[in-house]
Amino acid sequence: MFLLKKLYFYLFILVSFSSLINAWFFNDFGNEHTDVFSALNRFKDLEALDSEPIPDTSLPLSEKNEPNKEEVAADLLSTLLNGGLGLPHGLSFLKQVTRQPWWKGPEVCVSKVEQIVNNSQSDVAEKSPFIFLGNAAFSTCRNTLNKYICTNKIYSREETKTTEVIYQCCSGARKNHDTGYCEHVDIKPLDETAKNLGSGEFAKAMDSYIKKSVLETPNMTVFIPSDNAVNMYLQNLPTSYANERVIHAPAGNNSQDDSAENEITSTGDKTEKKPALSGNAITSERALNHFVPGIYNIHDLENEEILKTIDGLTIRINMYHGERKPLITANCALVKSANHPIENGGMLHVTDAILPQITKSIKDILKENSEFKMFNQFAADADLLGKLGEPGNYTVFAVTDAAFNKLSEDMRSKLQKGKSCITTLMKAHIIPRTLCGGAFGKLTVMTRSLSGNWLTIEKTINNTLQVGRDSETTTTDIVASNGVIHVVDHPIVPKSAQPVTSLMANKNHTMWLNLMKKAGFAETADEAMNRTIFVPSEEAIEKAKLDELDDDKLKEVLSLHISDKSVCSCQMKNNLMIPSLVPDEELRVTTYETSGALFVGLDPKIMVQCASIIERDEKACDTMVHEIDKVLTPATDTxxxxxxxxxxxxKLKQLLMNTSLHDELKNGSLGPITLLAPTENAFANLTEEEWKSLEDKNVADELLRRHIVSDVVCCDGVGMSTWPFSEEVNTANGFSMNVRRKSRNSVIFGETTTESCDHLTKDGLIHYVDKVMMPRPISLKGSAVKYIDSNGAEVVLLGL
Structure with a gap:
């Protein structure tokens, strides 16, 4: 009875504690504690989450009387650390005196947005573990470079309420990243601020190009080119790509890495003054292209983010690593100075170029220029031209017809005939991200193209871009709605884009190339897609005397070395079967760990039909080429x-008959195996007593299983190993057998040595060996197999 009362007491304590925690955590504790989430419950009348923050909530924190979740949580923590909720006052020394967070400092404003979504039945089922005892509330906060954002969610069975509270510097203040706090700045009109920042020429011309009502629109972000940028534009008025091309101002004494600097003070451009931007130098539409509704701090933007201008066009923001600081571009114009507040709550960013007016896709620009006829045709043949007209982020290194003519006539002809080569070649000219030329500094960039090849890009002393080994840009930063175009003076031809026959010639596979031409395989090889070719070495071809074969036999041999499935070495696993062009003939892959590979980091040895792959993964067009040390032969039997x-x-056949092993070999239930087949001479060396013991089918069955390795082990796959790197294989009767190489042409398996290796079969292979591995009488303490023979005598097989 005492134990039962005690149990009830502990159960009461547990339930009470659970209710307390649940009410505290799920906002159901009582009025005196709901202040922790009071900020969440007072936002019922705010706009949706994706709307602009309402103006009357954008007040400095010092003017607000309403407590927020973070302040209440801090007060609760302070109470706990000073003896609250039952803690002794002696623990108050745990309270840390910390530096006030910037978002609680001066010149900080807060905005709040709420979104309410009605829950469906599936939502309720998904969230039911959290709301089974009431409402569930969760809160997360994150600190960005210029904002402190707290997201609060309250779940109930009926709805999900999301509230976002954003702390940021008030209008007229900027965050000083040295002190970490928001500081008030002297705000001036757009034209005066621009003049102080060295962008007076464009600001002066805006009165002619842009309506006054636009210039006075509140909460506007303006990208304004520097005077240097205006002068460079006037000196190099574009005759082609007039609206799409970016003309950058020279870097001068300032490093490009200052592009994202957020200085409180600013200095004007000290460059020599040149003719102002006036007349018909640009259109009013292009001038409007520099104005974006809304306030955008450059540090709050993301790579590939799209901003909508006041006239409905787009500005693409890109971010890159610099030597010391990030490099940021707007429509490929480099942002040199950022985050300058102007009157009417606006924001101004200075760029090194007049922003292009984006109305066309990459496809549109290429199609409109006659110098890209071959490039357009090749892109269409590769099914890529349509992709370049779709939304996305692409960098295209466009090749003119004159540049394509620099290739040899034979190479051009092969490219025009072979669709696979065209696809690989054209993909090498396209990068699936936007890389603006203005963002390249001293750093070398390595990136992957659509073909999967690495492409190296670096800036030259002439401010052009060196792309790969042979290509250099003649025009950069032709900006489109879905990326950017750079014109290069030579096609980018990676090794993987060369035709198969060119690869054979370059890799000194001339004998194999001649055999392919003789059999009529060369032309089809250049046009084929997704193939694998195993090319024997010149020595192996000469040894096999393939040049003496008639045409039909030669075609059969070549077909065995070719697969219509592209397989790289990284995909080759042990006992992988690769189909060949010969009907019903497959090539077996076997892999072997090199002795000590674990300690020296060597890749496993890979063999195909027991021929070693000596050169891996040479890629030509869509074909994978591997060099092997032998001519492949088919497996014609089981x-x-x-x-x-x-x-x-x-003799082996005689011994095998009527054993259970016979049926297993016949139905293939053992899987791929290696048979160590004793020769007639090996059986002739058995004594009369040993032969007599083998008359028992059980003894014969157990003996033969000692000669079966439960895997495919090619002789050349066995290395020269010594202790502690000795190799072992498992036999079909469950024992281990040591394996080591004796000489170049022979391998020792346990007690027997191979006389002839690697006779391929469809279910494994056979090695002819010089000895029958009869069990030897050893100590009875070892492993033994005991059974009763047909005469009733007890037979013990030892050492199996």
Whole structure:
């Protein structure tokens, strides 16, 4: 009874504590504690989450009487640390005196936005573990470079309420990243601020190009080119790509890495004054292209973010690593100085170029220029031209017809005939991200193209871009709605884009190339897609005397070395079967760990049909080429068929008959295996007593299983190993067997040595060995197999 009362007491304590925690956590504790989430419950009348923050909430914190969640949480923590909720006052020393966070400092404004979504039945089922005892509330806060954002969510069975509270510097203040706090700045009109920042020429011309009502529109972000940028534009008025091309001002004494600097003070441009931007130098529409409704701090933007200008066009923001600071571009114009507040709550960013007016896609620009006829045709053949007209982020290194003519006539002809080469070649000219030329400094950039190849890009002393080994830009930063175009003076031809026949010639596979031409395989090889070719070495071809074969036999041999499935070495696993062009003939892959590979980091040895791959993964067009050390031969029979059809294995066949192993070999239930087949001479060396013991089918079955390795082990896959790197294989009767190489042409398996290796079969392979591995009488303490023979005698097999 005492134990029962005690149990009830602990149960009461547990339930009470659970209710307390649940009410505290799920905002259901009582009025005296709901202040922790009071900020969440007072936002019922605010606009949706994706709307602009309402103006009357954008007040400095010092003017607000309403407590917020963070302040209440801090007060609760202070109470706890000073003896609150039952803690002794002696623990008050735990309270830390910390520096006030910037978002609680001066010149900080807060905006709040709420979104309410009605829950469906599936939402309720998904969230039910959290709301089974009432409302569930969750809160997360994050600190960005210029904002402190707290997101609060309250779940109930009926709805999900999301509230976002944003702390940021008030209008007229900027965050000083040295002190970490918001500081008041002297705000001036757009034209005066621009003049102080060295952008007076464009600001002066805006009165002619832009209506006064636009200039006075509140909460506007303006990208304004520097005087240097205006002068450079006037000196190099574009005759082609007039609206799309970016003309950058020279870097001068300032490093490009100052592009994202957020200085409180600013200095004017000290460059020599040149003719002002006036007349018909630009259109009013292009001038409007520099104005974006809304306030955008450059540090709050993301890479590839799209801003909508006041006239409905787009400005693409890109961010890159610099030597010391990030490099930021707007429509590929480099942002040199950022985040300058102007009157009417606006923001001004200074760029090194007049922003292009984006109305066309990459496809549109290429199609409108006659110098890209071949490039357009090749892109269409590769099914890529349509992609370049779709939304996305692309960098295209466009090749003119004159540049394509720099290729040899044979190469051009092969490219025009072989669709696979065209696809690989054209993908090498396209990068699936926007890379603006103005963002390249001293750093070398390596990126992957659509073809998967690495492409190296670096800026030259002439301010052009060196792309790969042979290509250099003649025009950069032609900006489109879905990326940017750079014109290069030479096609980018990676090794993987060259035709198969060119790869054969360059890799000194001339004998194999001649055989392909003789058999009529060369032209089809250049046009084929997704193939794998195993090319024997010149020495192997000469040894096999393939040049003496007639045309039909030669075609059959070549077909065995080719697969219509592209397989790289990284995909080659042990016992992988690769289909060849010969009907019903597959190539077996076997892999072997090199002795000590674990300690020296060597890749496993890979073999195909017991031929070693000596050069891997040479890619040509869509074809993978591997060099091997032997000419491949087909597997024409199974192991059981080989035993039946080879007269030199008659004794083995005799021993195998009527054993259970016979049926397993016949139905292939053992899987891919290696048979160590004793020769007739090996059986001739058995004594009369040993032969007599083998008359028992159980003994014969167990003996033969000692000669079966439960995997495919090619002789050349066995290395020269010594302790502690000795190799072992498992036999079909469950024992381990040491394996080591004896000489170049022979391998020792346990007690027997190979006389002839690697006779391929469809279910494995056969090695002819010089000895029958009979069990030897050893100590009874070892492993033993005991059974009763047909005469009732007890037989013990030891050492199996």
């Amino acid at each position: 192991i059981i068929g080989k035993i039946y059809n080879d007269p030199s294995l008659s």
